[in-house]
Every structure is written in structure tokens, then in C-alpha cells.
Amino acid sequence: MSETPVEHELSVQPSSQPESGRGLQPPPLFQLPLTTQEPSVPRQPAQFQLDVQLSNLEHQHQAKPVWINHRRLLFLLFGFSLCCAILGLVYYMHYNRQHSNIQTGKATPCLSSACQWASAHLSISPDPFTQPCDYFLSTCGSDILSPDNVGRQMGPGIPGHPQNHKEKAVWTERRGQSKEREDRGLRKEKIPDRKTALLQYLREILESNDRPGSTAVQKAKRFYHSCLDTKSMDTAGAEPFLALIHKLGGWAVSGQWNRTDxxxxxxxxxxxxxxxxxxxxxxxxxxxxxxxxxxxxxxxxxxxxxxxxxxxxxxxxxxxxxxxxxxxxxxxxxxxxxxxxxxxxxxxxxxxxxxxxxxxxxxxxxxxxxxxxxxxxxxxxxxxxxxxxxxxxxxxxxxxxxxxxxxxxxxxxxxxxxxxxxxxxxxxxxxxxxxxxxxxxxxxxxxxxxxxxxxxxxxxxxxxxxxxxxxxxxxxxxxxxxxxxxxxxxxxxxxxxxxxxxxxxxxxxxDRWKHCVLETERGFDLVLSHLVSKRTAHSEAEEIIQNIFSSFKSKLHELKWTDQKSLRFVMKKVQSLIPRLWTTKEISSEAELDLLFSKVTVGTNSFFSNYVQLLSLWQKRRIKLLTEKAEAADILSLTPFLLGDELLFPMGMFIPPLFHPTYPRAMNYGVMGFLIAKDILHLVLPDIYSQSEMVQAVGECVWAHYLTVTDKAGRGGALCLSAAQQQEVWVQYSALQIALQAYHQSLKNHPSDTSISGLSHTRLFLTSFSQVHCVSDPYSEVMPLEPSFLITAICAKSDLCPTSLQCPNTTQLHSLQTC
Missing domain, CATH: 1.10.1380.10 (Neutral endopeptidase , domain2)
Known part of the structure; x- marks a missing residue:
């Protein structure tokens, strides 16, 4: 009977120890007095349990130092995992913020002088998203549409058009609003066409007060300023020309002629x-x-x-x-x-x-x-x-x-x-x-x-x-x-x-200054090409050229072709083209320019003698053209052209205010991207038109949008487009799509972009496009609607535009289908 309490104690006490005490204190059995009884007595089960406990305790004591070493490794792993989690959270928050900025249009404002000019211009120009009704009616600026000067007539029945006498009151009110904007200087701030913008840019170069620079540059500027001095020319009268006639041997009119051969x-x-x-x-x-x-x-x-x-x-x-x-x-x-x-x-x-x-x-x-x-x-x-x-x-x-x-x-x-x-x-x-x-x-x-x-x-x-x-x-x-x-x-x-x-x-x-810029370019084209090349943002221009051309090729794959053979025919031609910026390679330094023009003497108050030297320079340029194989960059070129397998984009295209390296990319793609895409499409239009039915289909679709929004379709005003009109509608609509696609792709590759006037990226793109849709080109006469209306067709797909582009006086755009 005396063994029973011991057995019971052995079976209960271990389980009654607190979990935290295990391995830290010896069990109570180690405190029991040792006995001298034989192992054959009934106490054997208790002894076996004791041996098991002792064996377990021995193993616990042996494992203790190994656990401590692993605990250090676990601490390191835990710390590394925590750091990764924190970095991942930061990246996730940064990506979400950038993605949110892209969606909401929040971006760092552009504060350069070029952007400040653009911001001032946008603030006084019609906005297609806040003034959609006026925007539908505009014809290259509100100052052109007037009862006395209606610009290019768009046909009968356009709401608000001066020819519609029923809406004369509405027109008068809107004309008054235009007059207010005009009084604030809208006309002065109107973006010029490409030719005028380029001439103004060259004028700025010739009239700049930069450091003296090379002698060739100084001669070009003196020639320009002598051309502006009409007072000296009037004072000289016919005397310079009469002296030249005498040098040539006279003539019978004056009675003095030596009968030259x-x-x-x-x-x-x-x-x-x-x-x-x-x-x-x-x-x-x-x-x-x-x-x-x-x-x-x-x-x-x-x-x-x-x-x-x-x-x-x-x-x-x-x-x-x-x-x-x-x-x-x-x-x-x-x-x-x-x-x-x-x-x-x-x-x-x-x-x-x-x-x-x-x-x-x-x-x-x-x-x-x-x-x-x-x-x-x-x-x-x-x-x-x-x-x-x-x-x-x-x-x-x-x-x-x-x-x-x-x-x-x-x-x-x-x-x-x-x-x-x-x-x-x-x-x-x-x-x-x-x-x-x-x-x-x-x-x-x-x-x-x-x-x-x-x-x-x-x-x-x-x-x-x-x-x-x-x-x-x-x-x-x-x-x-x-x-x-x-x-x-x-x-x-x-x-x-x-x-x-x-x-x-x-x-x-x-304008006299335009005449003088053109004359200066005739003789000093290499000087101006060199100066423009120094100011041109080559990398930015090359980037937009490559991106627009890539988007253009993607657009070709989206078209419905008559057969795969037609697609391969056009793509083979396009894939062989090498688009690049057309820059001058003739002159690499101002020292070379100085040597080239070393024999030219330009005075400050004798434009006649300066002009005679210009004619000599012009003839030397003709001689040089006969001997050289490479094409000399033409500073006054405004559109790209094909030369062999090269698609050349002249430097004259990439000048402010149409393009500037500090502009937000949305603005550069909305303006220059569209112009580049339109020029490319015109170069390859014959091949596309003959091989794809999309030209006619898209032209008719956009035209249907125009008829619906301007409320002409329901009043018997629908007109059929000619083949040339269908082509031009397709070209300009596709050019806008190509430019927008290229811009969105650039945002994916480089998510950050600045903004102007707080406008979202897509809205700034479309608003910028709306400012230059009247840039003159040889195809404007066959365009049956104002290019600005293309924004309406683009925005028929609701997820492309930041806000709804609807005019309360016209059919709601949600009824229109995407072209």
C-alpha cells in the first residue's frame, strides 16, 4: 500500500507543472529519497516512467544550445522579411499614387517660360470641354467666323452659323463673348501656322542679342538688319543700279554703251x-x-x-x-x-x-x-x-x-x-x-x-x-x-x-521682316541651319518621331485589308523606311562657317551691295548642289519627305510654339505628334487607299457624327462626301488616333509627365490639338469639316476623354458609335 502514493505522484506531478517551468527547473522526483529495494518489487512501473522522464530531460538539455543558434538565424530572416514588406508597401503606394495621378490628371506643373506662354494662351482660348457648343461652331478661331467674314463655309444648317438666320440672336451673343476674349488679346496670342512660326523663330535668332559669336553669324545678322533699313535704300534710289549698269558696259538708253558682246x-x-x-x-x-x-x-x-x-x-x-x-x-x-x-x-x-x-x-x-x-x-x-x-x-x-x-x-x-x-x-x-x-x-x-x-x-x-x-x-x-x-x-x-x-x-x-528673313536664308542658309541645329532638341524630336512612326505601323495592322497580300505589300514598304531627324552635316563648327564666308563682306547701311553678294552666294550654292551627293538640310522645309529608304523630318518642324522640349509630352504629342502622323499618312495614302476599305468606312462614320451633332441629318442636310474628302477625314482622324496612342504608350514607358493649367494628361493632349487644328496645309480645301470636330468623334468612346463632351443644344453623344 505504501507504493501507491508514489505511483500516483509520478503520474500526476509532471502534468501539473506550469508550461513555462519545463526545462528550467528539475522535476520534484529528483528530490525524493533513494531506496534500497530490489527492482523485482512492484515499484518497477514507476521506475520505468522515471527513466523515461530522465531520458527526455537529457534530450532537452542537449537540444538547448542548437535552438538558441537557430533563433538568431530566425531573427535575421524575420528582419529581412520585414524590410521587404516595408519596401513593397512603399512601392505599392508610390505606384498607386502615380497610377492615380495618370487617371486623375494630377501631375507636376510645368513652370518653364515656354509652358508659361502656353498656359497664358490656353487660359484665353476656347476649351472644347468647358465650351463644347462654341467649340463645335468655331472655324479656326472665333475671329474668323463673323457675319462679314464667315471663313470656309461648312454647309447649311450648322447651329449658330451666321447663315442660319433663325439662330442670329444666339450668334450675336456668342460673338459678343468672342469680342471680350479678343479685347483681352486673344488675336495676339493665336498660335501661328507652321510657316509663320518658323519665320518668327528665324527672326528671333537674327534679332537676338547673344554673344558676338562667329563672324559668319555676325554677317548674317548684319545682312538681315540692312534689309530692314528701307530708309537707306530710298535715299540711295537708283544710283547703285546705274553704277552696276556702267560696270557692265552701259546701255543704249543712257546713250553710253560700249556694245559689249x-x-x-x-x-x-x-x-x-x-x-x-x-x-x-x-x-x-x-x-x-x-x-x-x-x-x-x-x-x-x-x-x-x-x-x-x-x-x-x-x-x-x-x-x-x-x-x-x-x-x-x-x-x-x-x-x-x-x-x-x-x-x-x-x-x-x-x-x-x-x-x-x-x-x-x-x-x-x-x-x-x-x-x-x-x-x-x-x-x-x-x-x-x-x-x-x-x-x-x-x-x-x-x-x-x-x-x-x-x-x-x-x-x-x-x-x-x-x-x-x-x-x-x-x-x-x-x-x-x-x-x-x-x-x-x-x-x-x-x-x-x-x-x-x-x-x-x-x-x-x-x-x-x-x-x-x-x-x-x-x-x-x-x-x-x-x-x-x-x-x-x-x-x-x-x-x-x-x-x-x-x-x-x-x-x-x-511684313518686311518676313521678306528679310527669306532673303537672309537664301545666302546664309548654312549659318541659320547651324544655329537652328544648336537650338533643336534632337533627342526629344527623335523620340516623338520614332514613337509616332511605331504607332503608325500598329495602326496599319488594325485596318481591314482586302487580303493578307495587300497588308504584306504595304507593311514591306513601311518596314523598309528609316525615320529620322533631318539635320545639317555640312558644318560641324563655327570656325568652318567663318572660313566658308571669309570672302563675304557685309555692310550695315548698303543693302544693295549686300544683295549683290547674296546673289553670288546663291549661285555658289547651286554649284555645290551639282557636286555633292548628300542632301543639304533645307531650313525652311516644313513637312517630311521620302528620300530613298529614309523618311526625313526637317528641323524646321520642331520649333516653338508648336514644339518645345520643356512642354508636357501631352502638349507635344497633341500638336507635333498629330502633324507628324498626318504627314506620314499623306505620304503613304495611295497604297493604303487602294488596299483597304477602312478609308471610306471611317470617313463616312466621322461624317455621320458630324451630321448628327450639328443636327443636319434630321433636316435633310446630309451630303455625300467625295473620295478626296473621305480620304482627308480618314487621314486627320487616324492621325489624331495615332498621336493619342503614341502618347499613351509613352506614359506607360515613362509614367511621369508635367501638366499645364492643371489639365489632365488626355485633356491637355486634346486641348493642345484644338489650338493648332487650323495649321494650313495643301489639303485643307478638301476637308469637309473642321479638324477640331475630330475630338468629338474621339470622345464618343467615353473612357478616352476626362469629361463628357456634349452640347445641350445638340444630340447627346451617347447615341454615337465609335468609329
Missing amino acids: FNSTLSLLMRDYATFPFFNLYVGKDPNEIARGTTKRYIQIDQPDLLIPIEWNSKTLKSEAKTQTLRPFLASCESYLALLGAPPGSSMIHVGTFTSLSSELAAAAAPLHYRQSKGQLYQRMTIRELQNRAPAIDWLGCLQAAFHPLPLVEDDLVLLHNSPYIVRMSLIIGKWLNRHELSNSGPVHTYMVLYLLHTLMPALGSRFSETAKNLSVALGNNEGVSRHRQSLLYFEMTPVSWCVKSRGPLHQVA
């Missing part, structure tokens, strides 16, 4: 004054060789810029001078001779012979379309063959003078653009040179002198320009004869009408 005088005019009275000279490639990748350029000879006004008779297929136009022409000739000091009694005979010779030469000329139909463009022959056809001109001597010091020989090839004119011109000159009764009056020499006067007219005083203006008004052109800048590259890329006059008097450009 005809071909010698012609060579001097071509070499030193870039003047071509009887034919024009250009440099360019043969389009028949371009497809084979040939880079060779040729001297190209064409009919001259005609001085006398003529008309083309489609029945007789001849050019004719009308009596009603000859009278003011004769009057202007008399005025020019009077300004040059001709005796009143003797001027009539010179005017008469000049007019008669001009008429005969003009009658031999023909317009471009006729010459194209007769295959008279790019006719190839050697200089020797040309000499045999038109012997009155010393072709080899004249061409050697014009392209000195190039070693031209009789076997060199030239390209003719009107061989019948060249032959007829030679006969006319030979006849007039052999008229002995007129030998004392020198009619051919007088013709060359007056043609030189036409070349140098921009450098003479206001009395000469007023005479030209009077002739222009008499011919029915109240704004003056259009002056066209002749780009050598343009002549090389496109057959143009050679009948259009290239140079003109001072009054023919509305």
Missing part, C-alpha cells in the same frame, strides 16, 4: 548675279533614275521667269499677250526707265522693242501641264547637241561661267524641260541681233539690263516697288504678285511650273 554679258549675268533672262538653270536628279537609287545630279535648263503677263489659249495651244494687260505693262516699263534717268523723248522706242521681244519669247513658252502631256520634261542631251539645236547661245561658255570652277565639257549631259522653247528662243535672239536698223538701240542688251533690274528689285527703293504694285493692281491682283521662294530641293523633288516669277519687289511681302 551678247554672250559675254549673258555669262556675267549668270555667273555674278544669278540672272537668267532667256532660260532658267536648275540642278537636280533625273526622276527616271531615282527609282534605281542613282544620286547623280544634272544641270537642268528650262524656260525663264516671264516678265510680261500672258495667257494660255487652250484652243490654239499657244501663249498670248492680251491688249488689256499690255497697256499697264507698257506704263510700268516707262516708269522704270524714268526712274533710271532715261531721256523722256527716247524711252518709247526702248519700251516698244523691249515689249515686242518679251512678247515673242513669252509666246514660245508653255505651261507645265501642256509640257507634261507632250513629254517635254527631263529630255536628255549633251551640251554639244544643245549647241547644235540652239546656236545663238554659247552654251558651253555660259554654263562654264555659271558653274565655275567645275570642269564642264561638251559631252556632259543636261536635262531640258521645254526643248521647243529653247530652239525657238535661239531663233528669236538671232533675228533681233541681226536687225541692223535697231543696232544702235541694242534691244537684246536692253532686255538683259531690264531683266537684271527685275532680279535686283528687292534691293531698290520704294519708288520701284510702288511701280510694281501699280502694275499688279492693274492686272487685277490687289494684294500684289505672289513671290515664291525657289528652293533648289523643291525643283529637284517636284516638276513645277517654271512660268511663275520667283523674285519680286519689296511690297509683295506683307
Whole structure:
């Protein structure tokens, strides 16, 4: 009986110990007195339990130090996991904040000077999201739509249009609001078109007060400022030109003429004054060789810029001078001779012979379309063959003078653009040179002198320009004869009408500074190209070019093609293109510019002598173009073009206010991205239009949106679009989609973007696009609706626009389908 309590104690006590005491204190059994009993007695079960407990305790004591070591490792693992969790939480919060910013439009405001200008402009410009009704009605700015000047008419039935008399009251109220914005300076802040923006940018460069810089830069700026000094030109009058005539041997009009040789005088005019009275000279490639990748350029000879006004008779297929136009022409000739000091009694005979010779030469000329139909463009022959056809001109001597010091020989090839004119011109000159009764009056020499006067007219005083203006008004052109800048590259890329006059008097450009910028670029194009290249944000421009082109290729895959073969055909052509920024590679330093222009002397108050040197520079540029294989960057180029497998984007596209590296990307993509995409689509439009039905479908869909929103569809105002109109609607709508897709992709790759006026990213993109939708382009005449309306079609897909774009006076947009 005495063993029972012991057994009970052994079985209960271990379980009664607190959990925390295990392993820290010895169990109570170790405190019991030892006995001397034999192991065979009934106490054996208790002994076995004791042995088990002792064995367990022994194992616990052995495991204790190992656990402590593992506990340190666990602490390290726990700390590392905690740090990872904290970093993950920070990243998650940062990503959510960025994602939220993208969705809500919250972004860091752009505070650069360019962005401040843009913000001020946006604050006074119509907003398509806050003023949708006015925005639907705008036609390139509210100042153009007025009862007296309705701009491009959009057709009957547009709500609020001045032609709709029922809504005249609404128009009057809105016109009053426009007047308020106008009073705050809206007109002054209007974003200019691409050409004006580029000229303003060049003007800023020429008028900047930067450090002195290179001597070539200083010469370009002095030339520009001397061009602006019209007072000095008026003071000089005709004296500079009379001195030049004396240098050329005089003329019969003044009574002092040393009877210079005809071909010698012609060579001097071509070499030193870039003047071509009887034919024009250009440099360019043969389009028949371009497809084979040939880079060779040729001297190209064409009919001259005609001085006398003529008309083309489609029945007789001849050019004719009308009596009603000859009278003011004769009057202007008399005025020019009077300004040059001709005796009143003797001027009539010179005017008469000049007019008669001009008429005969003009009658031999023909317009471009006729010459194209007769295959008279790019006719190839050697200089020797040309000499045999038109012997009155010393072709080899004249061409050697014009392209000195190039070693031209009789076997060199030239390209003719009107061989019948060249032959007829030679006969006319030979006849007039052999008229002995007129030998004392020198009619051919007088013709060359007056043609030189036409070349140098921009450098003479206001009395000469007023005479030209009077002739222009008499011919029915109240704004003056259009002056066209002749780009050598343009002549090389496109057959143009050679009948259009290239140079003109001072009054023919509305703003004198524009005229002077253009003239400065003619002679100092390399200087301006270098300066623009230094200011151009090359990396930003390249980035937007590549992104827009990538989005453009994606757009092609989304189109519905007639078959897979058509898609492969277009994609093969597109994939072969290499888009890049077209920059100048000719000049790498200002020291090279200084050396190139070292022989040019530019005064500050003698624009005539400066202009004469400009003509020499212009002729040297023509010589250089004949020898070089690479294309010289044209600073005044405004649209991309294809050159072999390269898609070149001129630097002149990427200038403020249309593009700036500090602008938010939303603004750059909404403006320049759209323009780039539109230009690309126009380049490849023939292939797409012929291989895809989407052009017509999308054009009709957007047009249906327009009819619905402007409430014309329900009033019988629906009109069918022509093929050209469908194409242009598709081009501009697709360009906007391409630019928006490219911008969203850029946000995925680089989530951060600044903002202006607190506008969300997409809203800033579309609002920026709305500010330049009226940028002039050659396709504006076939666009049946204002490009600004494309925002309405884009926003028909609700998740693309930050707010609803609805006008309460029109059909709700939720009924429209996405195009």
C-alpha cells in the first residue's frame, strides 16, 4: 500500500507543472529519497516512467544550445522579411499614387517660360470641354467666323452659323463673348501656322542679342538688319543700279554703251548675279533614275521667269499677250526707265522693242501641264547637241561661267524641260541681233539690263516697288504678285511650273521682316541651319518621331485589308523606311562657317551691295548642289519627305510654339505628334487607299457624327462626301488616333509627365490639338469639316476623354458609335 502514493505522484506531478517551468527547473522526483529495494518489487512501473522522464530531460538539455543558434538565424530572416514588406508597401503606394495621378490628371506643373506662354494662351482660348457648343461652331478661331467674314463655309444648317438666320440672336451673343476674349488679346496670342512660326523663330535668332559669336553669324545678322533699313535704300534710289549698269558696259538708253558682246554679258549675268533672262538653270536628279537609287545630279535648263503677263489659249495651244494687260505693262516699263534717268523723248522706242521681244519669247513658252502631256520634261542631251539645236547661245561658255570652277565639257549631259522653247528662243535672239536698223538701240542688251533690274528689285527703293504694285493692281491682283521662294530641293523633288516669277519687289511681302528673313536664308542658309541645329532638341524630336512612326505601323495592322497580300505589300514598304531627324552635316563648327564666308563682306547701311553678294552666294550654292551627293538640310522645309529608304523630318518642324522640349509630352504629342502622323499618312495614302476599305468606312462614320451633332441629318442636310474628302477625314482622324496612342504608350514607358493649367494628361493632349487644328496645309480645301470636330468623334468612346463632351443644344453623344 505504501507504493501507491508514489505511483500516483509520478503520474500526476509532471502534468501539473506550469508550461513555462519545463526545462528550467528539475522535476520534484529528483528530490525524493533513494531506496534500497530490489527492482523485482512492484515499484518497477514507476521506475520505468522515471527513466523515461530522465531520458527526455537529457534530450532537452542537449537540444538547448542548437535552438538558441537557430533563433538568431530566425531573427535575421524575420528582419529581412520585414524590410521587404516595408519596401513593397512603399512601392505599392508610390505606384498607386502615380497610377492615380495618370487617371486623375494630377501631375507636376510645368513652370518653364515656354509652358508659361502656353498656359497664358490656353487660359484665353476656347476649351472644347468647358465650351463644347462654341467649340463645335468655331472655324479656326472665333475671329474668323463673323457675319462679314464667315471663313470656309461648312454647309447649311450648322447651329449658330451666321447663315442660319433663325439662330442670329444666339450668334450675336456668342460673338459678343468672342469680342471680350479678343479685347483681352486673344488675336495676339493665336498660335501661328507652321510657316509663320518658323519665320518668327528665324527672326528671333537674327534679332537676338547673344554673344558676338562667329563672324559668319555676325554677317548674317548684319545682312538681315540692312534689309530692314528701307530708309537707306530710298535715299540711295537708283544710283547703285546705274553704277552696276556702267560696270557692265552701259546701255543704249543712257546713250553710253560700249556694245559689249551678247554672250559675254549673258555669262556675267549668270555667273555674278544669278540672272537668267532667256532660260532658267536648275540642278537636280533625273526622276527616271531615282527609282534605281542613282544620286547623280544634272544641270537642268528650262524656260525663264516671264516678265510680261500672258495667257494660255487652250484652243490654239499657244501663249498670248492680251491688249488689256499690255497697256499697264507698257506704263510700268516707262516708269522704270524714268526712274533710271532715261531721256523722256527716247524711252518709247526702248519700251516698244523691249515689249515686242518679251512678247515673242513669252509666246514660245508653255505651261507645265501642256509640257507634261507632250513629254517635254527631263529630255536628255549633251551640251554639244544643245549647241547644235540652239546656236545663238554659247552654251558651253555660259554654263562654264555659271558653274565655275567645275570642269564642264561638251559631252556632259543636261536635262531640258521645254526643248521647243529653247530652239525657238535661239531663233528669236538671232533675228533681233541681226536687225541692223535697231543696232544702235541694242534691244537684246536692253532686255538683259531690264531683266537684271527685275532680279535686283528687292534691293531698290520704294519708288520701284510702288511701280510694281501699280502694275499688279492693274492686272487685277490687289494684294500684289505672289513671290515664291525657289528652293533648289523643291525643283529637284517636284516638276513645277517654271512660268511663275520667283523674285519680286519689296511690297509683295506683307511684313518686311518676313521678306528679310527669306532673303537672309537664301545666302546664309548654312549659318541659320547651324544655329537652328544648336537650338533643336534632337533627342526629344527623335523620340516623338520614332514613337509616332511605331504607332503608325500598329495602326496599319488594325485596318481591314482586302487580303493578307495587300497588308504584306504595304507593311514591306513601311518596314523598309528609316525615320529620322533631318539635320545639317555640312558644318560641324563655327570656325568652318567663318572660313566658308571669309570672302563675304557685309555692310550695315548698303543693302544693295549686300544683295549683290547674296546673289553670288546663291549661285555658289547651286554649284555645290551639282557636286555633292548628300542632301543639304533645307531650313525652311516644313513637312517630311521620302528620300530613298529614309523618311526625313526637317528641323524646321520642331520649333516653338508648336514644339518645345520643356512642354508636357501631352502638349507635344497633341500638336507635333498629330502633324507628324498626318504627314506620314499623306505620304503613304495611295497604297493604303487602294488596299483597304477602312478609308471610306471611317470617313463616312466621322461624317455621320458630324451630321448628327450639328443636327443636319434630321433636316435633310446630309451630303455625300467625295473620295478626296473621305480620304482627308480618314487621314486627320487616324492621325489624331495615332498621336493619342503614341502618347499613351509613352506614359506607360515613362509614367511621369508635367501638366499645364492643371489639365489632365488626355485633356491637355486634346486641348493642345484644338489650338493648332487650323495649321494650313495643301489639303485643307478638301476637308469637309473642321479638324477640331475630330475630338468629338474621339470622345464618343467615353473612357478616352476626362469629361463628357456634349452640347445641350445638340444630340447627346451617347447615341454615337465609335468609329
